[in-house]
Amino acid sequence: MPTAWLELPEDTPFGLNNLPYGVYTTPQDPETACVGVRVGDHILDTAACAQALGDPNADILDHPTLNPFLAAGRPTWQAVRRSVTTWLTDTALRPAVEPHLVPVEDATMHLPFEVADYVDFYSSEHHATNVGKMFRPDAEALTPNWKHMPIGYHGRAGTVVVSGTPVIRPAGQRMDGDDPSPVFGPSRRLDIEAEVGFVVGTPTRTGERVPLPALADHVFGVCLLNDWSARDIQAWEYRPLGPFLGKSFATSVSPWIVPLDALATARVSPPPRDPALLPYLDDSKEEPWGLDIRLTVGLNGYTVSEPPFSGMYYTAAQQLAHMTVNGASLRTGDLFASGTVSGPEREQRGCFLELTWAGREPVALPDGNQRTFLEDGDEVAISAWAPGPDGGRIGFGEVTGRVLPATL
Amino acid sequence: MPTAWLELPEDTPFGLNNLPYGVYTTPQDPETACVGVRVGDHILDTAACAQALGDPNADILDHPTLNPFLAAGRPTWQAVRRSVTTWLTDTALRPAVEPHLVPVEDATMHLPFEVADYVDFYSSEHHATNVGKMFRPDAEALTPNWKHMPIGYHGRAGTVVVSGTPVIRPAGQRMDGDDPSPVFGPSRRLDIEAEVGFVVGTPTRTGERVPLPALADHVFGVCLLNDWSARDIQAWEYRPLGPFLGKSFATSVSPWIVPLDALATARVSPPPRDPALLPYLDDSKEEPWGLDIRLTVGLNGYTVSEPPFSGMYYTAAQQLAHMTVNGASLRTGDLFASGTVSGPEREQRGCFLELTWAGREPVALPDGNQRTFLEDGDEVAISAWAPGPDGGRIGFGEVTGRVLPATL
Incomplete structure (x- = not known):
């Protein structure tokens, strides 16, 4: 596993091996719920970052719930996971990625997906x-x-x-x-x-x-x-x-x-x-x-x-x-x-x-x-x-x- | 109860006192599901008719499910029911309404609403x-x-x-x-x-x-x-x-x-x-x-x-x-x-x-x-x-x- 350019808290349970998904808002834009990936004490605005880097999955991440991403299937889940890992480890990408990191304490978390049954x-x-x-x-x-x-x-x-x-x-x-x-x-x-x-x-x-x-x-x-x-x-x-x-x-x-x-x-x-x-x-x-x-x-x-x-x-x-x-x-x-x-x-x-x-x-x-x-x-x-x-x-x-x- | 200008089958269970709602498509446009009201052996394309007559509720009817109409609440349900009754009984409106009637045998019916729980x-x-x-x-x-x-x-x-x-x-x-x-x-x-x-x-x-x-x-x-x-x-x-x-x-x-x-x-x-x-x-x-x-x-x-x-x-x-x-x-x-x-x-x-x-x-x-x-x-x-x-x-x-x- 490569190392993140982002400084992660020692022994964080949200390291590069985890990368869980959620939906959050910030006080700056409380009406716009975004898909985020947690890393350390930050949340990566996943759609915005994907868009900035021309990732082909930007659109399915640009929703107020995870459902479109969930519906895309395992190959897409794995592709996005690889992309996020690259964004957080390739120092050349740091200038493009870093503006899309939000401190977790600034975020309000929402129900991450629309529950079907x-x-x-x-x-x-x-x-x-x-x-x-x-x-x-x-x-x-x-x-x-x-x-x-x-x-x-x-x-x-x-x-x-x-x-x-x-x-x-x-x-x-x-x-x-x-x-x-x-x-x-x-x-x-x-x-x-x-x-x-x-x-x-x-x-x-x-x-x-x-x-x-x-x-x-x-x-x-x-x-x-x-x-x-x-x-x-x-x-x-x-x-x-x-x-x-x-x-x-x-x-x-x-x-x-x-x-x-x-x-x-x-x-x-x-x-x-x-x-x-x-x-x-x-x-x-x-x-x-x-x-x-x-x-x-x-x-x-x-x-x-x-x-x-x-x-x-x-x-x-x-x-x-x-x-x-x-x-x-x-x-x-x-x-x-x-x-x-x-x-x-x-x-x-x-x-x-x-x-x-x-x-x-x-x-x-x-x-x-x-x-x-x-x-x-x-x-x-x-x-x-x-x-x-x-x-x-x-x-x-x-x-x-x-x-x-x-x-x- | 006024009389419909539309000829209804004798003893129809779908007279003006009923007017049930469904969602249908026609062979002419199988991709566009419409909200319809049944009257006799016909279905009234409710949104199209509402739009043609400038009814204020046209928008909530213009969906492939009843959910937006259901969400609108009882005063709206009653208002649309009154409107549909008027459309079907006021002979002056017949030229505007009649083009929006579909024979029920031409229609394919769909699940009329998205089921929540x-x-x-x-x-x-x-x-x-x-x-x-x-x-x-x-x-x-x-x-x-x-x-x-x-x-x-x-x-x-x-x-x-x-x-x-x-x-x-x-x-x-x-x-x-x-x-x-x-x-x-x-x-x-x-x-x-x-x-x-x-x-x-x-x-x-x-x-x-x-x-x-x-x-x-x-x-x-x-x-x-x-x-x-x-x-x-x-x-x-x-x-x-x-x-x-x-x-x-x-x-x-x-x-x-x-x-x-x-x-x-x-x-x-x-x-x-x-x-x-x-x-x-x-x-x-x-x-x-x-x-x-x-x-x-x-x-x-x-x-x-x-x-x-x-x-x-x-x-x-x-x-x-x-x-x-x-x-x-x-x-x-x-x-x-x-x-x-x-x-x-x-x-x-x-x-x-x-x-x-x-x-x-x-x-x-x-x-x-x-x-x-x-x-x-x-x-x-x-x-x-x-x-x-x-x-x-x-x-x-x-x-x-x-x-x-x-x-x-």
Whole structure:
């Protein structure tokens, strides 16, 4: 890897091996959202730089969302990645490129892409087992289908918001204990779910399937995702058609989409599967698509959990193969998420439902406070990194959100 | 109601009281999709006519989808409805209007709006009870929440298609009887669900709720919907997060969106509810939003069922109030559907799962064939009408689809 002419902070997680994409505005021109690539503590105005240098992909980058670039497909993603690397390393280009660098602290980040459909999976065995024990104490923790397919459902695409957007506490029906009928009010069990999201670029036609090896032809990149969840609303409503209002009020995503091509050194083998999977999901003879992404969940500035993504039972390749095996088409901007990332240890659980065992074991914070579920004013920040080449880190930045009181 | 200068077929369900909206192309200009209003056996090129007559709303109609018109809000919907009525009744305008009429048989209909989020409810007590008995024979047919809220879930917006689009038989996992593990293959239990869909025009902000009386401020109109369902895939996958691949391969909608304003004479009281609903769902003191829409389900040209929409337990006003009570925002183009419309009698059931009682009681067709679930080549057509003023009918047209073999 050549060296950047731009001075990068030591050990930056946004080095030349990362180069994630986002959409930003500046105070000088708050109406014009631009595609930017992050490098160190700067954002490169990608379209402007491409235009200045006569790059053939300038036009698809000159939009207020990533969608046209996502739709262009993998050869274009790779071509632009090579171009950006050249722009930042070829000192002869420095005079042309440098004017298009914006300090990250001057920028406001926006939702980086228009979300088409949003699908949320449920692919951590630890999470699914823990939730099963709490939601269905009289049954097997894992439903009989769980080890045969990545269970998932469609969420609300219209309420996917960018990191930093406040989240209003939802109201809804809940059934308290042995009450004869439900009551209505603000959720008392507002929770997070720390997840990893995958952004589809290349669409498919109806009836087309995406086999396991084709993941990188369709998925452009990876973000962090907080699937805010109202556990009391969810527990009462979810039978038999699944979560609805307990989830649909907000889903937050990180502003930076890390290209899948930046995660080559993060690929690891997923855990062994038993029983064996059906052929369309069997990745035992494929290059593994497990990813060593290390999440940190922060509450009001304190780390409360460090969920390891590497232990997820199903990979993104399996999720995409499953999602399309019935012939359902993909659109540019489709977003699918891993489901809550939880490891085997308590301090690796990716939601408060699990961390506090349904509220029975509060989490103690260093400031003397404790939490079962989220209180108004709480600020959640989920961050992550993955191993890069040469011992470096590939950073995902963070997805944050503060809880606002219900608007009843 | 004044009389049209245009000669309309006797007893047409597309008279001046209806005036539904769609999007069409003609063979003369197959690349230019236009917004059209149906009247009798003709389509009025709405934007061209508005432009010719200097109507102030010409611009929002001059698009290949209804979305800009939907976004304009109810006063605009009503203004354009008044304008169209004037154009078709004022004989002085006939020379200017008549050139913009296209025979309906010359037109190809397209998906009339870009679907934002798609939500499917489950609001027929008869359907939910029947499905509960078949899917969960050891439990109460209705889950405990069912009579307290309109149960719903998000479907796949990207696979909503217009009537006439062929439907490829999906493949997926199913669990046969007491087999130890699932098998993969084309669905053997491909089914339909005859439903009524509601199209959102006016969006809301996050945290805003849509109370019962505000339905008509947000919902522009009504269509027919076929929620194709693979029952074997669905039965195996749906626990605990609800239907996913058993539904996501295709959802068909009729090409004509009947304005809610055309259904004033179809409003009826919904059935009594016991137990009483929570205040945000209690419509006992509201103008009723039950709708007397009479559906017909046809298979290969034979009527197999006539589901009555008037008996639905929850109305669209309640569905919308519920969907937004947690603060989830609405977008222009959101589509929500009633759930399968089934009446109390066998010949009123809106899907083959119920009509054949999970395949155990085949439906005999007049041609000597019988059906449990759909076979390749089968053509389904769902049509409907509602009472209009003066004994006339408001027609919804139909939503059709033919089953193509799996593409395994």
